[in-house]
Amino acid sequence: SFLFRTVRQASLRRTAPLWKGPVVAQMLLRNTAPGAFAQKATDKMKPLLKSQRPYDVGDYVVPGKGLLSKVLLPARAAIWVCLMCTLLPLLYLLAFAIAMYRRIFIGKPSDILKHGTRGGKIRGLYYCAKMVFKKPFDAERLEQTFSAMSQEAGYTEDQVRITFVDQVPNPFPSRSGAVEADHYVDTGKYQNWLVAHVHEHLPAPTHTSGLYRGHCMHLRVFNGPVGSPTVIHAGVDGASWDGSACFNFMKELLNRYYGGEPLDFHQRLKLELSEDKAKKLDDWNFLSFLAWMAYAVVTNCASTWWRALESCRMFGGPVDCHGTIVMCILNASFHSNRMALINFSVEDSERLAQGCKRLGIKPFAAMTYAGVHAFKEVRGFWPHCIQQQSSLQTRYFPHPSQGDDKLDRNFVGDWLVGPLQYPEQIGSRQYTLHDAMLGYRSLLDELDNVGEPVKRAFWAKAYGLYTQGSALFQAPVTFADDSRIADSVFFNNYGVRSVHPDAGFVSWNWGAPFGLGFNTICVNGATTVTCASSFLGLPALRAVRDSAEAKLRLIMDGVDPSTTERRPPEIP
Secondary structure, eight states, rough: OOHHHHHHHHHSOOOOOSSOOOHHHHHHHOOOOOTTTTSSOTTTHHHHHHHHHHOOSOOOOOOOOOHHHTTTHHHHHHHHHHHHHHHHHHHHHHHHHHHHHHHHHOOSSSHTTSSSSSOOOOOOOOOEEEEESSSOOHHHHHHHHHHHHHHHOOOOOGGEEEEOOSSSOOOOOOSSSSTTSSSSSSTTTTTSSHHHHHHHHSSOOOOOOOOOOOSSSSEEEEOOOOOOOOEEEEEEEEETSSSHHHHHHHHHHHHHTTTTOOOOOTTTSSSSSOOHHHHHTOOOOHHHHHHHEEEEHHHHHHHHHHHHHBBBBGTOOOOOOHHHHHHHHSSSSSSSOOOEEEEEOOOHHHHHHHHHHHTOHHHHHHHHHHHHHHHHHHSSSOOOOEEEOOOOOOSSSSSTTTTTTTTTOOOOOOOOOOOOGGGSSTTTTOHHHHHHHHHHHHHHHHHHHHHHHHHHHHHHTTTSSOBBBTTTGOSSTSSSSSGGGSSEEEEEEEEEEEEOGGGGGEEEOOOSSSSEEEEEEETEEEEEEEEEEEOOOHHHHHHHHHHHHHHHHHHHHHHOOTOOOOOOOOOO
């Protein structure tokens, strides 16, 4: 025990700069001179840093790189070999049995996912998001609106819950950009809103015995004075609805609360897959799929278990043993995941959009570029792939009212897939901004024409352990596509969205804590990014966040981050 503590303390000592990426990123975010990025922030920056509680300048230890982790490498390798020799065959047999059962008794993928999803409610499995506003809600009115919408979506009173927490949120951050996940509420108690929902779930926390019991939806409301922050921690049904649908539910809640015309929003199991798309999606040999599934299960298990053992606290990582066990099955920890945010103001968001135009790219490409390169700088290797979250609703499950408008995205249901893209196989193989734009155009083409990545993703969902929810079906290590989610960027971009103009909306954040979740959205002109991970630990995750923000701020100025050598302007 003494030796363990001594080696662990030594592994956490400061022995390296904040990260080994471009000096320009460190100068941009920390206002330091070259060669001084291991020092504390300047006096000019200290008040700003203190007010927002962000990552103070210093060192971090990437899982697997600490002294304790290196000393115990043979032990980690031995456990990994045991898992591969024992648990892997059992999991593969389970995946194979599920796929065969569905093929024999249900049919082709288009039959299994005729409505985009299959499966019932899972109580306690929330899709968690944080919404911030400039004015409070009337408790009785909001509760009535929430109850009415829940009943309309098929939930009984005992399946939904709304809590008005007796806590006034902290003031707004002092600047646009990096901010802590617990800046507004639960400061120092719960690191983020997902962890809060896990612990506040009734009758017991979901990481103990609460899962499959209790409520399907839970809203935690923190009212503040007019002109000051009001916060909603939204725990929406993450098992029955995809992520975009969960946003749409909250959007409709605000619409009705402020007197807007009600929308027939709930379309789960009502919209059917179009015949032409079904024919294209089914065009794959089942035996070929089984071979692909075998490869995917082996590589996914190998990747996840190695990274989970690296992250385990007993090997010098940031995650407790209970969280490591869950990660070995679902690639995520319920209660020990971490999040770090970038919340841009409307003005900075507009600068980002204009900078993208000057560089000839879309904001989508800017975000994938920032996420991929931030991952590489901190982790030291390219992500295996980008798992791109894509709703098929408008293209594959159209509603009669939508016509050809692919941006009419207001319904609630589950039409999600996750086609993969490999950064090292695009264009120059260095994932430049141009390469990121090529990847964006390729994704649109694949969605429009049922490309191979979309087809593989659809089959993996249809024959997987889960066939439902906001990324639930992609989480198990038995996922039948080559995602290697612990070594990849889980990317989700909702694009440009809006909520009722009277809501006083400020920001929306939600996270996917796998290897690295990189979620982004622009609501009412405000762009936000949530970096999330169950593997990295908070210091390393903050370094990822800061690196990504540095790149996005260069793009705001119309500068390609991969080519500049100049010092960017200070953050206002």
